[in-house]
Amino acid sequence: MTIRLGGILAGIAITGVLILWSLxxxxxxxxxxxxxxxxxxxxxxxxxEGGFSFDGAFGTWDYAQLQRGYQVYKEVCSACHSLKFVAFxxxxxxxxxxxxxxxxxxxxxxxxxDPKDGSMVKRPGLPTDMFxxxxxxxxxxxxxxxxxxxxxxTLITKARKDGVHYVYSLMQGYNEPDPEDVAKSPDFETPPGxxxxxxxxxxxxxxxxQLLDGIVTYSDGTEATEExxxxxxxxxxxxxxxxxLIKRKQTGWFVIGFLLFATLLGFMSYKTVWASKxxxxxxxxxxx
Amino acid sequence: MSFAWANSYxxxxxxxKWLDEKLPLPRxxxxxxxxxxxxxxxxxxxxNFGVLAGFFLMFQIxxxxxxxxxxxxxxxxxxxxxxxxxRNVNYGWLLKYAHANGxxxxxLVIYLHIFRGFYYSSYKAPREMIWLLGVVIFLLMMAxxxxxxxxxxxxxxxxxxxxxxGLFGAIPFIGEPLQVWxxxxxxxxxxxxxxxxxxxxxxxxxxxxxVILHIWALHIPGSSNPTGVEVKAESDTVPFHPYYTxxxxxxxxxxxxxxxxxxxxxxxxxxxxxxWIEANPLSTPALIVPEWYFYPFYAIxxxxxxxxxxxxxxxxxxxxxLLGVIAMFGSILLWFFLPWLxxxxxxxxxxxxxxxxxxxxxVVDMAALFYLGGAKAEEPYIVLSQIATAWYFxxxxxxxxxxxxxxxxxxxxxxxxDAVLGKxxxxxxxxxxxxx
Numbered sequence: 252m253t254i255r256l257g258g259i260l261a262g263i264a265i266t267g268v269l270i271l272w273s274l275x276x277x278x279x280x281x282x283x284x285x286x287x288x289x290x291x292x293x294x295x296x297x298x299x300e301g302g303f304s305f306d307g308a309f310g311t312w313d314y315a316q317l318q319r320g321y322q323v324y325k326e327v328c329s330a331c332h333s334l335k336f337v338a339f340x341x342x343x344x345x346x347x348x349x350x351x352x353x354x355x356x357x358x359x360x361x362x363x364x365d366p367k368d369g370s371m372v373k374r375p376g377l378p379t380d381m382f383x384x385x386x387x388x389x390x391x392x393x394x395x396x397x398x399x400x401x402x403x404x405t406l407i408t409k410a411r412k413d414g415v416h417y418v419y420s421l422m423q424g425y426n427e428p429d430p431e432d433v434a435k436s437p438d439f440e441t442p443p444g445x446x447x448x449x450x451x452x453x454x455x456x457x458x459x460x461q462l463l464d465g466i467v468t469y470s471d472g473t474e475a476t477e478e479x480x481x482x483x484x485x486x487x488x489x490x491x492x493x494x495x496l497i498k499r500k501q502t503g504w505f506v507i508g509f510l511l512f513a514t515l516l517g518f519m520s521y522k523t524v525w526a527s528k529x530x531x532x533x534x535x536x537x538x539x
Numbered sequence: 540m541s542f543a544w545a546n547s548y549x550x551x552x553x554x555x556k557w558l559d560e561k562l563p564l565p566r567x568x569x570x571x572x573x574x575x576x577x578x579x580x581x582x583x584x585x586x587n588f589g590v591l592a593g594f595f596l597m598f599q600i601x602x603x604x605x606x607x608x609x610x611x612x613x614x615x616x617x618x619x620x621x622x623x624x625x626r627n628v629n630y631g632w633l634l635k636y637a638h639a640n641g642x643x644x645x646x647l648v649i650y651l652h653i654f655r656g657f658y659y660s661s662y663k664a665p666r667e668m669i670w671l672l673g674v675v676i677f678l679l680m681m682a683x684x685x686x687x688x689x690x691x692x693x694x695x696x697x698x699x700x701x702x703x704x705g706l707f708g709a710i711p712f713i714g715e716p717l718q719v720w721x722x723x724x725x726x727x728x729x730x731x732x733x734x735x736x737x738x739x740x741x742x743x744x745x746x747x748x749x750v751i752l753h754i755w756a757l758h759i760p761g762s763s764n765p766t767g768v769e770v771k772a773e774s775d776t777v778p779f780h781p782y783y784t785x786x787x788x789x790x791x792x793x794x795x796x797x798x799x800x801x802x803x804x805x806x807x808x809x810x811x812x813x814x815w816i817e818a819n820p821l822s823t824p825a826l827i828v829p830e831w832y833f834y835p836f837y838a839i840x841x842x843x844x845x846x847x848x849x850x851x852x853x854x855x856x857x858x859x860x861l862l863g864v865i866a867m868f869g870s871i872l873l874w875f876f877l878p879w880l881x882x883x884x885x886x887x888x889x890x891x892x893x894x895x896x897x898x899x900x901x902v903v904d905m906a907a908l909f910y911l912g913g914a915k916a917e918e919p920y921i922v923l924s925q926i927a928t929a930w931y932f933x934x935x936x937x938x939x940x941x942x943x944x945x946x947x948x949x950x951x952x953x954x955x956x957d958a959v960l961g962k963x964x965x966x967x968x969x970x971x972x973x974x975x
Binding site for chain 1: 580619622625626632633636777781782785786788789791792793795796799800802803804806807812813815816825842843847862866869873876879880882925926928929930932933935936937940941959960961
């Protein structure tokens with residue numbers, strides 16, 4: 252009885268306090284500031300026409316696309332962005348042969364140690380090396396980029412909401428602001444050194460437009476339009492972020508198939524085991 | 540314990556006879572989860588979640604032990620080590636995703652198990668001890684899951700740890716030194732990661748011990764059932780094996796198929812993208828929220844937005860943060876008092892018309908708290924979480940005690956067998972066994 256009485260009193264007290272506050276919002280609440288107007292510029296991520304080859308439960312890699320995407324990373328992105336969890340040997344997963352990977356790795360310079368005197372040198376990469384960072388450290392990266400830090404791209408498609416479409420959209424988001432939105436937020440401006448991008452979370456991004464038409468010459472002859480390159484780099488970075496993606500989905504079908512079969516067998520044995528009890532119930536019901 | 544008619548273990552061959560004399564382990568298993576445990580014959584599918592929770596506990600322990608073989612609890616390398624597991628360890632991606640989503644499924648089945656307890660009043664005498672141990676297990680699970688989420692050392696790991704350990708700082712006088720002692724510094728750091736890893740490895744075995752006590756306590760009165768009427772005769776029960784092993788078995792297969800669908804096709808759907816960014820103490824994420832299974836309690840924590848003051852004087856009695864912390868811990872600790880708050884002699888919600896209405900309102904309230912815990916800290920979510928939090932406490936502390944006094948329950952069936960076989964005429968009111 253004491254517990255119930257205490258409970259009722261405590262309950263009324265807690266409820267009272269909360270009702271008091273919720274009846275007077277703004278009086279006690281730390282209301283967060285209103286969203287700034289320039290969020291009017293924010294656009295929903297877009298997807299390429301026809302989607303990506305790896306979309307859906309039966310998706311597969313488009314190796315030609317991954318190789319094109321790698322070319323975009325190598326010739327454009329890698330100037331500022333690292334890919335630190337990927338090794339050159341992983342490129343074999345994109346359909347390159349072992350010899351091609353060795354030749355490719357050798358085109359990159361990685362930090363090494365001079366075997367004669369132990370001094371820090373640059374040496375050609377080996378398949379076992381990880382992709383090198385373009386900067387020695389964060390301070391250098393910021394010094395070169397107007398105090399902005401280019402993020403590592405390995406996990407970018409997982410580290411952003413709807414990351415694949417985010418990368419695809421962002422690369423094509425350097426458009427002129429919609430005049431209607433400009434009218435809505437007269438205070439909005441893009442400070443010098445930043446660029447307007449309607450898919451970036453605070454609209455003004457430090458990265459200048461990169462994928463200008465024809466900036467790379469695809470070795471497979473595909474025309475290097477902005478849209479094409481955006482699609483290819485988004486695909487490549489999806490692979491970089493989750494190399495096991497396709498294997499995972501394929502394994503998934505096998506596992507679910509096995510489990511559903513086991514479930515079916517289990518269900519049949521359940522029915523058999525309980526048959527006599529259910530029959531008893533049925534017979535009894537008929538008697539009544 | 541057992542009912543008089545329980546099957547008794549009979550060793551079949553010389554080896555099992557020898558073993559039964561020296562260490563009757565097979566006998567123990569036989570009596571605990573075998574043919575020697577008589578169980579009410581009318582259990583519905585809500586009674587499957589205990590076995591499922593046990594399965595997921597073992598699943599988490601096994602995947603966790605293997606993951607620990609490849610992990611390194613050092614802030615310099617922990618994030619990269621997860622990538623090592625994802626990329627270089629054979630089927631490491633499967634282990635990682637299975638363990639992360641395994642935690643979600645563990646909580647999912649535990650919530651269903653707890654709500655089964657709420658609806659059928661599984662906490663009532665003579666099963667109070669099972670319920671109390673269950674609340675202890677739930678608290679241990681929360682601590683384990685929280686510390687596990689810190690280990691990948693992503694942004695949400697770090698900032699989640701910072702917010703949650705910061706709660707201890709709200710305790711008057713000893714708060715700050717306590718927080719520094721718990722964390723091993725002023726903010727989560729390498730010492731924090733090390734101790735969290737150590738405890739995250741230890742606590743599952745403590746949970747396992749508590750689960751054994753939970754099952755032991757269960758075997759004294761035996762399982763409850765959807766009518767809430769106690770077992771009276773052999774016809775009310777069936778042996779656990781093969782009847783419920785078969786039922787649990789196929790249902791486990793069904794839940795595992797669903798689990799596999801999440802692990803293989805949407806492994807990141809229940810997580811936060813933010814945690815794929817390495818922890819950075821200098822960059823605060825826009826929205827810090829815990830994993831989904833903590834949302835209701837996080838909503839309660841955030842509902843307390845103002846200090847408790849003496850009106851018109853401005854004298855602060857309790858600061859808002861401390862109020863939130865007390866309410867959050869209180870919201871679970873009050874479950875310990877549930878057997879004594881709800882004194883209705885009828886157990887099953889199916890025979891309690893008034894209770895049933897409020898039970899479903901409470902389910903809606905919890906669903907609202909689940910939603911609000913993950914929402915941004917802005918209006919209208921703040922006011923809504925205050926209302927939902929108020930209802931939460933009102934439900935347990937005020938509504939339950941009052942309806943257990945004023946409600947007129949429906950007539951109970953005389954026995955489980957009568958209920959199952961659909962005997963029409965209700966038993967005499969005196970047959971309704973009071974639950975003490």
